Amino acid sequence: MIEADLARAARLKRRPAEPDPGFGVYVHWPFCLSKCPYCDFNSHVRGGAIDEARYLAAFRTEIAHRAALAPGRIVRSVFFGGGTPSLLRPETVGGVLEAIAAKWRFEPDAEITLEANPTSVEAGRFHGLRGAGVNRLSIGVQALNDVDLKALGRRHSVEEALAAVELAASLFPRFTFDLIYGRPGRSEAAWRAELARALDFVGDHISLYQLTIEPDTMFERLRDAGKLRLPDEDLSLALFRATRELTAARGLPAYEVSNHARAGGESRHNLIYWRYGEYAGIGPGAHGRLATPKGRLAQ
Ligand SMILES: C[S@@+](CC[C@H](N)C(=O)[O-])C[C@H]1O[C@@H](n2cnc3c(N)ncnc32)[C@H](O)[C@@H]1O
Ligand code: SF4
Numbered sequence: 001m002i003e004a005d006l007a008r009a010a011r012l013k014r015r016p017a018e019p020d021p022g023f024g025v026y027v028h029w030p031f032c033l034s035k036c037p038y039c040d041f042n043s044h045v046r047g048g049a050i051d052e053a054r055y056l057a058a059f060r061t062e063i064a065h066r067a068a069l070a071p072g073r074i075v076r077s078v079f080f081g082g083g084t085p086s087l088l089r090p091e092t093v094g095g096v097l098e099a100i101a102a103k104w105r106f107e108p109d110a111e112i113t114l115e116a117n118p119t120s121v122e123a124g125r126f127h128g129l130r131g132a133g134v135n136r137l138s139i140g141v142q143a144l145n146d147v148d149l150k151a152l153g154r155r156h157s158v159e160e161a162l163a164a165v166e167l168a169a170s171l172f173p174r175f176t177f178d179l180i181y182g183r184p185g186r187s188e189a190a191w192r193a194e195l196a197r198a199l200d201f202v203g204d205h206i207s208l209y210q211l212t213i214e215p216d217t218m219f220e221r222l223r224d225a226g227k228l229r230l231p232d233e234d235l236s237l238a239l240f241r242a243t244r245e246l247t248a249a250r251g252l253p254a255y256e257v258s259n260h261a262r263a264g265g266e267s268r269h270n271l272i273y274w275r276y277g278e279y280a281g282i283g284p285g286a287h288g289r290l291a292t293p294k295g296r297l298a299q
Helices: 002-012 052-069 090-103 126-131 146-151 158-171 188-199 218-224 233-249 268-274
Strands: 023-029 074-082 105-116 136-142 174-181 205-210 259-261 278-282 289-292 295-298
Touching: 023 268, 052 090, 052 278, 052 289, 074 090, 074 268, 090 105, 090 126, 105 126, 105 268, 126 158, 136 158, 146 158, 158 174, 174 188, 188 205, 188 233, 205 233, 268 278
Parallel strands: 023 074, 023 278, 074 105, 105 136, 136 174, 174 205
Antiparallel strands: 205 259, 278 289, 289 295
């Protein structure tokens, strides 16, 4: 099973004769309502309001700078990641897309993805985000178990998460959601049941991440204090294999380590990374990879 997945991933990798995977733009919004205990992303909590107008001005400046380094590109994908970009006002998202369109050109069916947390406050913005031009929503569900959502520091329930998924399915041409598996104290049988339930809600794509204990996180401190019962290597492997088996059986095999899609439902943005294409990184925690006359530039 794993060998077959690796062979498929190898086929998806760009070969010299294959067409260019296109040009992408990653936009990073670094703020969240609270910090989850497992997360080491560049994400921060602020007590007061964030000055989005000032941020938008900074995004415009950075887009202009990157476009000067990589002029004339045609944008296949934009990805708003975080942090929690679903906290952004739709006007700000629209302003960033306008700034990108002013400096580069969009492909006619460009993929515009935004990461959303499924609290009711954020779900209230889905309409506005669709109106601003987002055509693919990526929702951080993380678990279908309220006890575990609490342990993960999440501010939403399973019910809210599934309601947000259904709302996204009705509003956006494409959507995906994330789950974290290998959570403390959970068996393979529990994960199989949870994943099978999740797959009833899936569209053309799902991201399934095995929990990683990252340095300098609350989970690292709890693990070091012996307070997290984490899967051993044998269970981790069994969970990975179960994940491959169940997704493939439902027609969404893995197309890289953690992402699974129906044929044609792969994230175009993700494929740019995996096929070693070019992308501009905008915002404080973004990285980019541009081909300039002086050679490839990793930023
Ligand atoms: C930029 S993050 C989150 C976006 C959004 N703020 C949220 O929390 O839903 C993207 C995804 O990475 C995954 N992730 C983050 N930290 C992780 C960790 N330590 N182990 C496994 N997956 C993790 C989560 O599934 C998360 O949805
Ligand atoms: S997992 Fe998402 S919501 Fe939680 S701190 Fe990280 S970026 Fe923010």
